[in-house]
Amino acid sequence: MSRTGQIGLRAAGLALVAAAALSACSGGLQLQERQRGGVEGLFGLSRAEPVPPVATALPAVITPETPLLGARLVARDANATLAIAAVSGPVTTWRTGDGVNVNLTGPGVLQSTRGLGADLMASDVSATIAAVSSAAPGTYRRMHRYLGGDLRLSRDIYDCTLAAQGPEAIEVGGSPRRTLRFVERCEGGGARFVNTYWRDAARPVIWQSHQWVGPDVGMIEIQRLVE
């Protein structure tokens, strides 16, 4: 090939590399989903693009009667509105539009989360549920499970004390609610957290709560906007 031909080919090739590097092109049958991140992730250069979420069971139409939850992740300063995606016995799965699940059990105690990264994978909060539902302070244990990098579920046990802080009138979703405030202090395995529950004065329903998800996610603030 002539020299100019070689240079032309090289220039064209480099242009292709630039294009390909920006979005390595592919189509049709693939053996695995295209990789993202990698070395760029090591240097903090890539941002994980959100994968299109699975079609959810969210209601197509939101009416004034549709049960809704408002949630805020304090550490990330992120707000979301959640609707009921499924009910399985006492556990209700609330879901955001961009693929985060918050599972609340009983009157509204956090059972687990999905889609937050270092999720609370599973938990045993039966004693908390019993204490808050019956509005009876006490001392008991909680268990949380988190997924480690070695794909093992940890088993973290916390000693907790629930104390009543008295009645408090709050406003949730524009409606005034008469509540009893409870504070749960837990400690175990080097971690320490404080959950607060605003339980309805008459029924076992938690209108507002601040609950600890885990060491990486931090606190989540939940409000029952529409029951």
Next chain:
Amino acid sequence: MRQAMAERRGTAAGGRGLRHALLGAAAAAALCAAAPAAAQEGRLGFGLGAYGMPGVIDMPTALAMPDGMIGLTADVLPGTARGTLAFQISPRLTGAFRYSRIERPGLGDVLFDRSFDIQYQLLSEGRYRPAVAIGLRDFIGTGAYSSEYIVASKHLAPQLRATGGIGWGRMATRGGFTNPLSIFGDGFRTRPGGFTGTGGRLELNRFFRGDAALFGGLEYQLNDRLRLLAEYSSDAYIVETAPGGSWKPRIPVNLGLSYAVSDRTTIDAHILQGATIGLRASISLDPNRPRGQGRGLVAPVPVGVRPAPAPEGGWPQAWVAMPEVRGLLRSVVVQQFQSEGLRLEGLELSGSRAVVRFSNLRHEAEARAFGRAARVLSAALPPSVEHFVLIGTTHGMAVSAVTLRRTDLELLEHAPDGAAQLLARASIEDAHGKPGVNGFYQEHPPEVPRFGWSITPYVVPSVFDPNAPLRVDVGLRAEGRFALASNMLLSGSVIQRLGGNVAGTPMGPPAPGYERVRTSLPLYSTNRPALERLTFDHFSRPGPDLFGRVTVGHLERMYGGVSAELLWKPVDSRLALGVEVNRVRKRSPDSFAGFGRYEVTTGHVSAYYDFGRGYLGQVDVGQYLAGDRGATLRLEREFASGWKLGAYATLTDMPFSAFGEGSFDKGITLTVPVSWFDGSPTRARNSMVLRSLTRDGGARLEVTNRLYPLVRELQSEGLTTSWGAVWQ
């Protein structure tokens, strides 16, 4: 490449005596200090020294890194540069591979040296007991750093750690005294210099021989980030500081400062021997602690809970006879699977059972793929379907069948012990014989395109050429594939080199009497478009516990022909056996798809053993590309996150003298999962082999898609290891 092992004697006997007294005191303090009650065990984390292993500056400490941790260190001083990869093989065993550039003024040349270290912690630090370790530095190879040592480390105060020890070899080049081990025999008094024959071998008759010397060090943690280091070094840097060198040692003490940039990265600066300055950077990676936190993973579909109780007489099954309903169900499952990064390969529906074959395109944790598939089925299928048989497939081979009951899914989704209980109730079996699983032909799913392509940039490094330690080629790769069936794939790739310096690599010397089976690789680096690979692959399940592969075509850059493999691996067995036979011809470097004249049959009988907790062993016995016969031993440690580190060695009947420098083929294998870095789920991995030298002995054919790694992930061990992610 012989190292001048000149022995040095102390100048003044009195000076030496004082030095010994001080060291003795330090050692005694380190070993016997009755630590005050307030001192806590092991407050200081480990630090990586100049050699990339736990150490102070040049001298080692008796510490171990956390199990499984990887440390990367780059250390420079005038005339020397060292890059080390260290790995905590097990809680007490640390290994390292190092590549160094050493200027040797006495010989007027520059040595590019590869060395391996190993250290074993005999005792960990206790309240009164110091940590004690024994180590071999540069124990295979030409011996530029060759030393052995026994070392002890102890905290004297929560922020202060003292280390003391005794070294042989290079670590006895200052202040050496008669080997205390010579009480076991006069042979211990002298140390043979240089190396045997072509080098690269374990020189057993050198270990712990010759003079010994004491060394010691102190580490003081000043604050959160800063640590002060001081050591008495028994390494006199004889070769590097020969007349004509850029520096000369003045005092036997090294002083240093270590700054923790983050909890994973450290930068060190030190003054060596009062004469020169060195710099170091180290990064540690924990394969069990991903950097990303899984933020790219979208929450799963909740399990579809059927109304309870079930109607009398069971759920209606009339839908089974309606093809429109079955067609609709299939398309719903196909679409939902696709959102989850799964591909539906086959769906067999009956009134109470669904047998689903699928392949996992996204999730690095296989169990998560199974969990997501189960959730989708529970939400999509009619209530009468109670049993889900989930069959994981790879390359069209159905590997294992995991059977779950829908009732269990409904009950255990939110249970505190949901993952463990689901595993207890699941049954994992060989997929052979299950409905829809055929031995030799699996239909390509109609919803999936048959043709696929991609164009990606590539980077190929080539390391350890003595003249240019790092060579890199950059270019574009165009790949195409066509699926004749789910288990029959026609695929190929063409590369166009755009730049780089691999082509300039001189070929290594040939092995006399043998064909240049690998040393002629540089000839294949060309500026024209090159056919990298063009093959037809057929994967099969010939029988229970059996897996088969046949590959025909241009198998790799240098060879083409036929490759056939059979693997026996029962679903929950630790042992697997395989046989591979290849008949190949060398490709011509000058033509796009032509062949040369050299033809050879290579093949191996292999035994694989899973020791548990991620440790794998493999032995291959057979004939290699140059016609030499022998065996390869490979040991590997695999982490649930996808990291794999291993080492291998091959011994064949090719004489060491014919093989050339290095004597026999050995190397380190490393696989890095991309998902570890930013947490988003992906199955992409980068694998590399750090081979000591490219030679013609013990050379194997590079066939993609060897069966064992493909199959293993989907069987009991692979699923159980990742089962924590099943409900994720």
